[in-house]
Amino acid sequence: MFVEELISRLREMYPGGYFHVNRDPYYMLISTVLSQRTRDEVTIPATRRLFEEFDTPQKMAEASVDEIQSLIMDVGFYRVKAQRIIDISRIILRDYRGVVPDSMNELLKLPGVGRKTANCVLGYAYEQDVIAVDTHVHRISNRLGLVKTSDPDETEKELEKVLPKYAWKEINGLMVLFGQSVCRPVGPKCEECIMGDICPKII
Numbered sequence: 001m002f003v004e005e006l007i008s009r010l011r012e013m014y015p016g017g018y019f020h021v022n023r024d025p026y027y028m029l030i031s032t033v034l035s036q037r038t039r040d041e042v043t044i045p046a047t048r049r050l051f052e053e054f055d056t057p058q059k060m061a062e063a064s065v066d067e068i069q070s071l072i073m074d075v076g077f078y079r080v081k082a083q084r085i086i087d088i089s090r091i092i093l094r095d096y097r098g099v100v101p102d103s104m105n106e107l108l109k110l111p112g113v114g115r116k117t118a119n120c121v122l123g124y125a126y127e128q129d130v131i132a133v134d135t136h137v138h139r140i141s142n143r144l145g146l147v148k149t150s151d152p153d154e155t156e157k158e159l160e161k162v163l164p165k166y167a168w169k170e171i172n173g174l175m176v177l178f179g180q181s182v183c184r185p186v187g188p189k190c191e192e193c194i195m196g197d198i199c200p201k202i203i
């Protein structure tokens with residue numbers, strides 16, 4: 001079957017999947033907020049710098065906006081994100097006893113948290129069967145003809161219908177790696193792609 005062949009080729013290409021150094025729910029949540037509209041090469045070191053100074057919701061909630069801004073300045077929308085990180089940390093302390101919630105409904109109540117961020121926390125940190133759809137997953141799923149959608153939320157719904165459940169939580173990691181190196185947003189390397197013979201190349 002096409003979809004199973006596709007997953008098997010991606011797994012073969014990236015046997016370790018997408019390696020997250022830290023799968024702690026709070027770390028995952030804050031790093032995913034920082035990653036919004038920012039490249040991984042910027043997000044990963046910024047998250048590391050931030051957590052070297054403030055590694056718990058308590059410490060983050062007590063930090064000043066200036067302190068946080070100075071650690072994440074190279075991240076897109078860093079001023080907004082600095083305030084959000086403080087707000088999120090305060091809410092987690094006040095409403096969830098310092099523990100990041102493990103349900104979509106509760107995560108969506110946090111400022112700046114949409115379905116993609118919530119699904120990254122649920123999938124990577126809490127190991128739930130969810131599909132985190134970022135720009136890579138949305139673009140590649142459409143190019144491969146798995147879905148025909150115009151936004152990531154719709155892609156998530158459609159992928160749930162076509163992807164076998166065993167692949168839900170790993171597809172994000174596999175497609176992020178694939179999208180960074182081969183099926184790039186601009187200039188996809190179709191001529192050297194392992195999907196070349198089965199991909200309709202809907203670009």
Ligand code: SF4
Nearest residue numbers: 183188190193195199
């Ligand atoms: S053949 Fe081209 S469009 Fe299709 S998955 Fe590969 S790089 Fe992407």
